[in-house]
Amino acid sequence: MNEYIEEIIKEAQISYDNKDIPIGAIVVKNNKIIGRGHNDRLNTPDVTNHAEIIAIREAEKNLNDWRLDGCDLYVSLYPCDMCLEVAKASRVDNIYFLLERDNKNKYNSTIINQVEDDVSRETYKNMLSTFFKENVR
Amino acid sequence: MNEYIEEIIKEAQISYDNKDIPIGAIVVKNNKIIGRGHNDRLNTPDVTNHAEIIAIREAEKNLNDWRLDGCDLYVSLYPCDMCLEVAKASRVDNIYFLLERDNKNKYNSTIINQVEDDVSRETYKNMLSTFFKENVR
Numbered sequence A, B: 001m002n003e004y005i006e007e008i009i010k011e012a013q014i015s016y017d018n019k020d021i022p023i024g025a026i027v028v029k030n031n032k033i034i035g036r037g038h039n040d041r042l043n044t045p046d047v048t049n050h051a052e053i054i055a056i057r058e059a060e061k062n063l064n065d066w067r068l069d070g071c072d073l074y075v076s077l078y079p080c081d082m083c084l085e086v087a088k089a090s091r092v093d094n095i096y097f098l099l100e101r102d103n104k105n106k107y108n109s110t111i112i113n114q115v116e117d118d119v120s121r122e123t124y125k126n127m128l129s130t131f132f133k134e135n136v137r
Helices: A003-017 A051-063 A081-090 A118-134 B003-017 B051-063 B081-090 B118-134
Strands: A024-029 A032-038 A071-077 A094-099 A112-114 B024-029 B032-038 B071-077 B094-099 B112-114
Touching (some): A003 A071, A003 A094, A003 A118, A024 A051, A071 A081, B003 B094, B051 B071
Parallel strands (some): A094 A112
Antiparallel strands (some): A024 A032, A024 A071, B024 B032, B024 B071
């Protein structure tokens, strides 16, 4: 398993343990993880507390700059429209997602690509479906 | 001048004085202002520090809920795509903007309306154009 993919699954597991929809994200610059986030919206009164935005804001704080040129965002699930727009605004170079959604082609862009890792995708897919079975809302 | 419009212009003036693009926003619920924000992206390493998102996050903190059903967002300038998606995700009932942009019809929605206040619009337009004259970037 790719090291970055391992990290986003670890982050997703934290959301899972908090009974929040398991989604994990990291921001990478020069092969170094400079931001991490897991979905935390259930437990915090902040609509922006999705994994991606938390990771992006942490990376920006670390760089002391809101511009993430030269950075890549890795996320376990194809981002929602809000997170896509924040990522775009932050100027990340690339967005890599593990598992697709129905709307995967909505954002027509060459900066978004799916990670090639069938084993990890299966692992994550199982985590998500188990979560929804256990947490009917 | 409508009280809410006066408040968003006051907020925009704070950005102006900070040498940041003057944009102000408030969130209103039951005729009460529960969140305020001014554009603060120049001085903070956070891509989400646009007026609208700051106001939304403050309102959510005050309500202890990320859902802003029953709330209206007032903003001096038609929001960027990022802020539109955050506002949508927060479930505000309405978005009222004072001054349009070129992309004003991009977001096809009945929840976004322009405030009818030509005098305030002119005041704000002058603030914006003076700002850009004084701060060439």
